[in-house]
Amino acid sequence: MALFPFANWKGPVPNRTVNGMVRPLRGLILHIQEGTEAGTNDWFHDKSSQASSHFGNPKHGQIDQWVDTKDKAWAEVSGNPYWISLENEGKSGESLTSNQIENAAQLLAWLHTTEGIPLQITDSLEIHGLGWHGMGGEAWGDHLDCPGEPIKAQRHQIITRAQQLVGDNSTAHPTLRLGDSGDEVKHLQTLLGGLPVDGEFGAETQAAVKNFQSRNDLTADGIVGPDTWAILLS
Numbered sequence: 001m002a003l004f005p006f007a008n009w010k011g012p013v014p015n016r017t018v019n020g021m022v023r024p025l026r027g028l029i030l031h032i033q034e035g036t037e038a039g040t041n042d043w044f045h046d047k048s049s050q051a052s053s054h055f056g057n058p059k060h061g062q063i064d065q066w067v068d069t070k071d072k073a074w075a076e077v078s079g080n081p082y083w084i085s086l087e088n089e090g091k092s093g094e095s096l097t098s099n100q101i102e103n104a105a106q107l108l109a110w111l112h113t114t115e116g117i118p119l120q121i122t123d124s125l126e127i128h129g130l131g132w133h134g135m136g137g138e139a140w141g142d143h144l145d146c147p148g149e150p151i152k153a154q155r156h157q158i159i160t161r162a163q164q165l166v167g168d169n170s171t172a173h174p175t176l177r178l179g180d181s182g183d184e185v186k187h188l189q190t191l192l193g194g195l196p197v198d199g200e201f202g203a204e205t206q207a208a209v210k211n212f213q214s215r216n217d218l219t220a221d222g223i224v225g226p227d228t229w230a231i232l233l234s
Ligand SMILES: [Zn+2]
Pocket: 030, 031, 032, 133, 143, 146, 147
């Protein structure tokens, strides 16, 4: 049983798979409701919709929870067992309100603390973190406009606030250099683009980092510290 302590419990809904989540969880996925929180609540309680999400994020007020995080919500098709879903009130192309950013950051901080989800952006199914519905492509139902570009871009604000909430700014993005490997290197390679996302910080990645640093008026030392991370994530 896992209910987010700051949520209004609005479940259970019929559209869910009891005990369907597979751990470790991979991250939190942002969606857009293309409608209102109240309308989405009705939709998820309607068995014929065959749809749900774990959480809902209204423009004003507290987060709602429809599905316990031990259960699988029906939001991202093949991604459902691994990712927690957050439906944001509004339409694709709109931005989140400051209330929604705060709510999402609170939820992400809780998932970081209780489930070990890293406080980082992801655009790849291989990398754990804060993702978005369309990143799953066809396997996730081909919702490429969910939640829309402005909200995708606001993810760094959510991450920054979640880092404040959990108080681990320094460990969220470790300094990376030649010879390092792992998920954070994959994250770096995804952000740089044009590289194989293999999680190995080799000569090719180092060259791409130096190139990125030169273009952004940073010292081109090939070492990814706080200044380089800040621009990569902006
Ligand atoms: Zn969606």
